[in-house]
Amino acid sequence: MTDLAQPERRFREVARGALERQGTQAALAAATGRLREARLSAWADLPDAEALREQAHEVRMRAIDDLDRYLDEFEHAAVAAGATVHRAATAAEARELVVGICRDAGAQLVAKSKSMATEEIALNDGLEQAGIRAVETDLGEYILQLAGEHPVHIIAPAIEKTASQVAELLRGVDGIDVRPELEDLTATARRQLRQVFLDADVGVTGVNFGIAETGSICLVTNEGNGRLVSSLPRVHVALMGIERVVPRLEDLPVLLKLLARSGTGQRLTTYTTLITGPRRPGETDGPEQLHIVLLDNGRSGLRRGRYREMLACIRCGACLNVCPVYRRAGGGAYGPVYSGPMGAVLAPLLVGLERAPALPHASSLCGACTDSCPVKIPLHELLLDLRRDLVSEGVASRAERLGFWLWSWAWSSPRGYRASTGLARLGQRFGRLAGPGRAWSAGRELPRLAPRRFRDRR
Ligand code: SF4
Numbered sequence: 001m002t003d004l005a006q007p008e009r010r011f012r013e014v015a016r017g018a019l020e021r022q023g024t025q026a027a028l029a030a031a032t033g034r035l036r037e038a039r040l041s042a043w044a045d046l047p048d049a050e051a052l053r054e055q056a057h058e059v060r061m062r063a064i065d066d067l068d069r070y071l072d073e074f075e076h077a078a079v080a081a082g083a084t085v086h087r088a089a090t091a092a093e094a095r096e097l098v099v100g101i102c103r104d105a106g107a108q109l110v111a112k113s114k115s116m117a118t119e120e121i122a123l124n125d126g127l128e129q130a131g132i133r134a135v136e137t138d139l140g141e142y143i144l145q146l147a148g149e150h151p152v153h154i155i156a157p158a159i160e161k162t163a164s165q166v167a168e169l170l171r172g173v174d175g176i177d178v179r180p181e182l183e184d185l186t187a188t189a190r191r192q193l194r195q196v197f198l199d200a201d202v203g204v205t206g207v208n209f210g211i212a213e214t215g216s217i218c219l220v221t222n223e224g225n226g227r228l229v230s231s232l233p234r235v236h237v238a239l240m241g242i243e244r245v246v247p248r249l250e251d252l253p254v255l256l257k258l259l260a261r262s263g264t265g266q267r268l269t270t271y272t273t274l275i276t277g278p279r280r281p282g283e284t285d286g287p288e289q290l291h292i293v294l295l296d297n298g299r300s301g302l303r304r305g306r307y308r309e310m311l312a313c314i315r316c317g318a319c320l321n322v323c324p325v326y327r328r329a330g331g332g333a334y335g336p337v338y339s340g341p342m343g344a345v346l347a348p349l350l351v352g353l354e355r356a357p358a359l360p361h362a363s364s365l366c367g368a369c370t371d372s373c374p375v376k377i378p379l380h381e382l383l384l385d386l387r388r389d390l391v392s393e394g395v396a397s398r399a400e401r402l403g404f405w406l407w408s409w410a411w412s413s414p415r416g417y418r419a420s421t422g423l424a425r426l427g428q429r430f431g432r433l434a435g436p437g438r439a440w441s442a443g444r445e446l447p448r449l450a451p452r453r454f455r456d457r458r
Contacts, residue, residue, distance in 0.1 A: 011358035015329035024160045028330055031159045032321040038265020039318055039372070045267070046257075056258050057376040059251045060312035063212075063243075064303050070212040070245045071294065077215025081277030083290040091121040094295045098204065098237055099126045101291050105235045107132050107201035113219070113226040114138035115206025116154060116315060117239045117295055119337045120350075123204065134204070135196045137225040139189050143169055152331025152339060155263045155317040160330055193225075203229035203287070207240035208314075209255060210292070213248045216276040217292065220259060220269045227273055236278070236287040242294050243303075243311040255314055258374035262316035298350045307382060310345050312375045319369035319379055325362050334359060341369035341379045348386055353395045360386035418453075425449050 018024050043049050063070050075085045088094035098121075102110055110127055112118065112134055124145075127134040136145045140157035144150065146169040151157030158166070163180035170178050170188045178188045205226055209218040217238050219226040230236045246252060260266040279286030302308055320326045320340030331339035335356065338346050344359040353360075360383050363369075369379040390396040391404065410416035428449055 011329075011333050011362065015333040018160070018330035018332065019328060023162050023165075024330060025328070027160050027162050028327055031153075031156060032327050035156070035264065035317070035321045039262055039321070040265075042261040042265040042267065046261070052254055052258060053374055053376050055254050056314075056374055057312065059246060059254060060314070060375050061309070063245050063247055064308055064311045066247075067242065067245070067300070067303055070247055071242055073212040074210050074215055074245050075294075077213065078210075078217075078277070078292055079215070081215045082280070083215065083277050083292050086291060086293045087296070088121075088293055089296050091295075091297045094121045094239065094293055094297065095123055095126040097293050098123055098239065099130045099132070101235065101237055102127065102132050102202045103130060105202050105289075107235070109196065109200045110134040110202045110204055111196050111200035111229045111233060112136050112138075112141070113203070113205045113221065113229040114141050114157065115204070115239055116151070116337060117206050117241050118204060119151060120297065121239070121295065123239075135193070135200075137193050137196060137229055138221075139186065139223060142189055142193065146170070146172065150332075150336045153317060153320055154315050154338070154340075154342070160332075197225075197228045197232050200229070200233045202235045202237060203231075203233040204237045204239065205230050207238050207244055207292070208259070209252060210240050210245045211247075211249050211252065211274075212245050214276055216249075216274045218252060218256075219273040219275065220256070220271070221273075222264065222266075222270045224271050227271055230273065230275060231285045231287065234287055235289045235291070236275075237291045237293065238275075239293045239295055241299060242296050243299050243313075259314050259316050262318040262372070262374040302349055306385060307345070307349055309377050310342075310349060310382060312377055313342055313346070314375055315342075316374060318372040318374065322368040322372045324364055324366065324368070329362065334362065341383070342377075345379060345382045345386065353386065353390055353393060357390060357395055360390060421449065421453065425451075 018028075046052060078085050086097050088097055098118075110132055112123075114136070118124070124134045136142045138157070140159075141151065143158040143161055143166050147161070147165075153159040163182070163185065166185050167178045167180040170185065170192070173192050176188070178184050205219055207217045208220045210216070211218065217240065219230065221227070230238070246255065256268060256272060260269045263269075275290070278288060278290040299311060302311055317340070319342050320331070323341050326340040331343075334340070334343045335347055337343070341363060344362045348356040348359050363380060363383050365380050365383065367380045370377070370381070373379060391401060394401075407420075410420040428446065
């Protein structure tokens with residue numbers, strides 16, 4: 001039998017911890033508020049945002065509906081351009097593949113740019129076990145690596161850290177004092193990371209989009225580290241979730257437009273890089289080898305069912321910034337990789353509902369996530385569907401299933417309905433629910449039942 005208590009308890013405990021830390025709450029509120037405002041003003045610039053969202057949805061669903069074909073096309077074109085394409089069915093397989101490529105390259109040091117897919121396959125652990133040092137070069141990821149923590153936001157991984165905490169972590173690297181001011185912090189990280197770019201034997205990146213028509217991969221960054229990681233080391237390994245493929249180059253602009261606006265409120269991210277194959281003869285920079293690892297890890301199982309729209313996600317982070325649960329509980333509560341509404345849907349689908357039973361409930365179902373999603377994923381509806389699955393697959397707790405069964409049984413007959421509403425009328429004198437409903441009703445005003453039932457009025 002599945003032990004639900006442990007993951008359920010974990011979510012509550014981590015969320016409670018975040019609620020109690022004032023620094024975390026202040027950092028979360030400030031950063032998500034800033035990102036929300038920036039997104040709103042960037043969207044206000046668009047003449048017809050709704051039409052763009054429709055178009056983006058169509059592009060993503062076209063790719064997902066015909067995923068096998070577009071992946072084959074992508075592989076064919078990428079190989080023709082000189083890249084080596086690998087396919088990995090599971091996270092473990094992908095990890096072994098990437099570690100094997102690094103080993104074959106004789107790598108001692110790997111420079112990484114931000115990639116949630118590498119988090120998903122726990123690549124750093126695999127490299128460490130193989131005796132290879134991996135250094136994160138995205139500022140937020142670097143900070144978290146120093147802290148020994150995982151990202152808590154898709155685009156702003158260290159969103160919960162305050163400037164003083166970051167200064168302390170950077171000081172720990174070389175003992176040199178740094179003021180908790182933005183410019184000093186970035187300058188220090190830059191100084192500490194510069195040699196890593198120069199010394200790394202292998203650069204590992206994620207992939208924002210893979211273009212089937214040309215076999216190119218598209219990287220979107222704001223710090224420029226993605227360009228250094230993909231061009232300075234001898235070998236570049238790009239890890240791409242299979243759903244990241246888009247059919248044609250002309251499909252890309254609409255996604256780039258919406259990704260930047262939804263993520264950071266920019267019209268376009270600072271660096272948008274298209275890479276087609278490794279360095280060619282006569283070119284002055286670029287890696288000697290480009291390996292693209294296509295990661296399935298449960299994705300192909302989703303593309304035909306009712307959760308297929310989740311594969312359209314372009315990882316912009318907008319749904320996190322508007323979610324009232326994420327904004328208070330923080331990203332750590334959701335688990336080590338994906339957080340917020342997109343994580344609450346995706347994580348149970350990838351790892352199994354029984355391993356993440358709390359996540360479909362980590363939502364007020366207000367629908368703000370769905371409204372903010374640039375590719376129109378009906379996130380709150382998918383969360384409801386997952387809640388249904390929790391019950392129908394027997395993953396929900398016995399008490400919860402019994403409660404809903406009793407409710408359904410009582411309201412299936414006039415006598416049961418009368419008895420239960422009579423009891424509720426009696427119970428409302430206490431103002432609060434008892435048992436498992438106690439926590440739910442503690443922060444809410446319960447609606448009052450009418451003193452006389454409608455049926456009793458004659
Ligand atoms: S679900 Fe939508 S809003 Fe959330 S990260 Fe993905 S694309 Fe962005």
